[in-house]
Amino acid sequence: MTDPNLRHLQQLDAAHHLHPFSDNAELGRVGTRVLTRGEGVYVWDAQGNKLLDAFAGLWCVNLGYGRQELVDAASEQMRKLPFYNSFFQCTTEPTIRLAAKIAELAPGDLNHVFFTNSGSEANDTVVRMVRHFWSVQDQPQRNVIIGRHNGYHGSTVAGASLGGMKGMHAQGGLPIANITHINQPYWFGEGGRKTAEEFGRQRAALLERKILKLGPERVAAFIAEPIQGAAGVFIPPDSYWPDVQRICRLYDVLLVADEVVCGFGRTGRWFGSEYFGVQPDIMTIAKGLTSGYLPMGGVIFNDRIAQVLKERGGELTHGYTYSGHPVCAAVALKNLQILQDEGIVDRVANDTGPYLAEGWKALADHPLVGEARIVGMLGALELVPNKPKRQFFPDRGRVGTLCRSIALRNGLILRSTDDAMLLSPPLTITRSEIDELLRITRKSLDDTAAELGMSNSARTPRSGQGRSRPA
Ligand SMILES: *Cc1c(COP(=O)(O)O)cnc(C)c1O
Numbered sequence: 001m002t003d004p005n006l007r008h009l010q011q012l013d014a015a016h017h018l019h020p021f022s023d024n025a026e027l028g029r030v031g032t033r034v035l036t037r038g039e040g041v042y043v044w045d046a047q048g049n050k051l052l053d054a055f056a057g058l059w060c061v062n063l064g065y066g067r068q069e070l071v072d073a074a075s076e077q078m079r080k081l082p083f084y085n086s087f088f089q090c091t092t093e094p095t096i097r098l099a100a101k102i103a104e105l106a107p108g109d110l111n112h113v114f115f116t117n118s119g120s121e122a123n124d125t126v127v128r129m130v131r132h133f134w135s136v137q138d139q140p141q142r143n144v145i146i147g148r149h150n151g152y153h154g155s156t157v158a159g160a161s162l163g164g165m166k167g168m169h170a171q172g173g174l175p176i177a178n179i180t181h182i183n184q185p186y187w188f189g190e191g192g193r194k195t196a197e198e199f200g201r202q203r204a205a206l207l208e209r210k211i212l213k214l215g216p217e218r219v220a221a222f223i224a225e226p227i228q229g230a231a232g233v234f235i236p237p238d239s240y241w242p243d244v245q246r247i248c249r250l251y252d253v254l255l256v257a258d259e260v261v262c263g264f265g266r267t268g269r270w271f272g273s274e275y276f277g278v279q280p281d282i283m284t285i286a287k288g289l290t291s292g293y294l295p296m297g298g299v300i301f302n303d304r305i306a307q308v309l310k311e312r313g314g315e316l317t318h319g320y321t322y323s324g325h326p327v328c329a330a331v332a333l334k335n336l337q338i339l340q341d342e343g344i345v346d347r348v349a350n351d352t353g354p355y356l357a358e359g360w361k362a363l364a365d366h367p368l369v370g371e372a373r374i375v376g377m378l379g380a381l382e383l384v385p386n387k388p389k390r391q392f393f394p395d396r397g398r399v400g401t402l403c404r405s406i407a408l409r410n411g412l413i414l415r416s417t418d419d420a421m422l423l424s425p426p427l428t429i430t431r432s433e434i435d436e437l438l439r440i441t442r443k444s445l446d447d448t449a450a451e452l453g454m455s456n457s458a459r460t461p462r463s464g465q466g467r468s469r470p471a
Pocket of ligand 1: 059117118119120121123152153154155225229230258259260261286287297
């Protein structure tokens with residue numbers, strides 16, 4: 001029995017609220033899930049279910065729920081000065097301190113920040129920034145930006161254009177002009193019989209081919225996520241990124257790393273670029289910057305770009321009312337300080353990360369799992385119908401959605417893209433919570449296999465005897 005208050009909320013929701021990335025007709029029929037509170041790695045819904053959130057909200061609640069220090073940072077700044085802008089030669093102290101902190105954390109000469117409210121706005125800003133950068137150096141024709149099929153760079157017009165999601169392009173007439181895409185380094189899905197190394201090099205070579213086809217004098221920048229998140233946590237082969245960097249340098253194409261998911265410890269390094277040993281010219285950030293407690297994003301860029309923008313750029317005719325919002329900045333500063341003080345990035349690299357990785361990779365013995373991949377606390381399981389072959393279910397997405405619902409019923413939040421189950425828990429997750437996460441994941445795989453009518457022996461290789469269908 002659904003409680004009448006929840007039923008009422010669901011009716012209001014269906015009547016008045018259009019949800020992002022949802023089939024709103026279907027949602028209206030089934031009723032939205034209302035989340036009510038969170039603590040640590042757990043959230044509770046309005047029906048009183050306690051759920052282990054193995055997706056950290058939406059790749060963002062890196063410190064977990066209920067951190068009083070972040071609440072205090074926000075309320076203190078709200079009392080002192082809830083808002084002032086950074087336009088017209090003004091700003092606030094937390095905004096300045098946050099810019100300096102980000103410059104300290106970002107690798108190499110990535111010493112400058114432009115603040116936004118989201119990852120989408122950060123990537124939008126990149127489009128204008130890199131075209132302006134080339135234009136004021138007398139290369140206005142250098143305005144083409146190369147992205148990747150199935151990349152995700154947000155939902156604004158420019159963000160969705162940089163991204164390579166066909167379903168998104170179909171709504172709104174995208175991409176905008178002078179944005180083009182190359183194929184992704186998705187080895188499990190597209191590598192065929194090539195080794196990962198070989199495939200990684202081939203996919204990087206597509207960048208060079210595209211640059212030469214366009215003419216290097218026309219290419220402003222290449223943008224990519226170090227590890228593709230929304231597409232299904234595609235971890236590129238080790239050969240990929242060094243080649244991409246080499247090609248960008250060769251043709252003086254600016255390298256933009258979208259660090260919105262990978263940034264701030266998710267891979268066990270402060271930034272995903274560092275995990276792969278590359279030094280981008282620009283990084284975009286959001287999500288983990290504030291652990292999702294308030295919306296904030298930014299564009300980090302290097303000394304070369306800063307110098308050109310300052311010396312030749314004139315007035316920057318770009319900005320958001322809330323660029324560098326003092327309350328968001330205060331929360332971000334505190335969030336970064338906690339990550340540092342508690343050694344959380346290091347823990348992901350050397351302690352809880354490897355512990356999670358070991359258990360996650362062990363799930364590859366399950367007959368539904370074609371590949372278990374993970375870096376730091378970012379992972380995926382590819383669910384497949386026929387294990388020895390690298391092959392997908394014919395109606396892609398059905399089994400992933402089924403497994404996600406079953407996991408929810410079992411008390412675990414996982415996301416699915418197609419038939420890949422995606423993992424991105426709070427970075428603060430403990431070993432015992434990891435044990436629970438892995439136990440529920442395995443049970444959910446078993447339950448999914450049962451629902452698909454796979455045999456018992458196939459489901460539980462270690463204890464399986466007999467072929468009867470389980471209850
Ligand atoms: C979420 C995401 C974005 C968009 O960020 P928003 O804050 O939702 O606008 C951009 N890039 C990547 C890689 C993301 O995962």
